[in-house]
Amino acid sequence: METTSCIDSSSTTIDLPSPPLQRMSSGVSAVTSPGATTISSEHSTEAESKKLPSSQYKGVVPQPNGRWGAQIYEKHRRVWLGTFNLEQDAARAYDLAAQRFRGRDAITNFPPLSLSSDPHQLSFLLSRSKAEVVDMLRKHTYLDELRHSPPLSSPNHPPILSTKPAREHLFDKAVTPSDVGKLNRLVIPKQHAEKHFPLSDGAKGVLLNFEEGGAGGKVWRFRYSYWNSSQSYVLTKGWSRFVKEKGLVAGDLVGFYRSKGEERQLYIECKPRSGEGGGVQMLRLFGVNIVKASAAAVVGSLNLNRKRSLEGIEVGLFKKQCVGGL
DNA sequence: ACATGTGTTGAA
C-alpha cells in the first residue's frame, strides 16, 4: 500500500518512463526538451545548502524541505495544488488539474486521460468542480474518492460521459463522390471550417482527434489542413480509412460535434442515408436497429471484427458484441 | 521549529 503518495500507479495506465510534455486530443505536437536541463548540474555536494532543484515537470516546484509543490495558473492567479513527496505525484496532480481546468487544451506531463483510455476517471474528474478537484488534490484524497465513486451510470448520478456526452452539433456534410473517392480527402465547407476548426496562422496542418459516438467510441485521427491550390479546408490523412471502414458512399451524411464545457472533445458520426449500400449495409441497419444514441459506437466496434474476419461475416459474433457493449 | 503556501518578480 501507499502511505504517502496519492496520485500514482493505481490511478490509471500512467506508468511510462519519463515522457515529456504531452498535448491533448486535437493536438499532435508537444514534446519539449526532455531531460536537457535536468539531470546534470544540481547534484549533491553544494546543492544541499541553497539552490533548490528545479523540476522537469510542468506545474511542479521544489519545496525547501525536499518535497514538491504543484501549482497551476488561471486568470493571472496561482492555484496551489498541494505538496507531494514524489515529484511525479506532483506532476500527476498538475495533470489532473490541467485537464479539469483546460480540457482539450491541457498540456500534461503524462499521457492525458481520455474517453478511450479511462472513461470512468475522466467522467469523475469532469463531473467535479474545479474547486473540488483542487481540494482533493491538496488533501491527497483524489484516488480514494475516485475509487469510491460509482462505477458508471449510477442511478444517482446520471451518466455524464458513459452514453452521450453533452455536445453541440457543429454541422453535417453530405459527402460527395470525390469525398469518398480516390482523392483521399474530405472537403470541409469553408464556412464551417473557419468557424469551428480555425487553423492558427501559418500552421501547415494539424491532427484532429474525433471520437465516434459516446464513451469508448473509436478515436479517429485526421490531418486537417488548408489547400492553397483549391482554396479548401480538408481532412486528409486518416480519412480514407474512415471511408473504408464505415462504408461511406456518396450522399451519406457525416456529422461533426464538439462537447461543451472544458473537454471540447470533437466527435464524428456517420448518418447513412437509407437505401442501398452493398455488403456493409447489413452492418448499418443492424447498428441503427440497436440503439439510436450509440449506433455509431456499435458500428465502430463491429468494424473491428469485420477487419479480422474480412469476408466471412459472422452475425452471431456481432450480436454478442453489441449486446455486451450495451 | 519546520512545513506549507503566498507575494512577487522577471522571463517567455
Place this chain on the structure above:
DNA sequence: TCAACACATGTG
C-alpha cells in the same frame, strides 16, 4: 502563463 525565490503564515 510560468517558475524562481524569499518569506509570511500555518500547524503540531
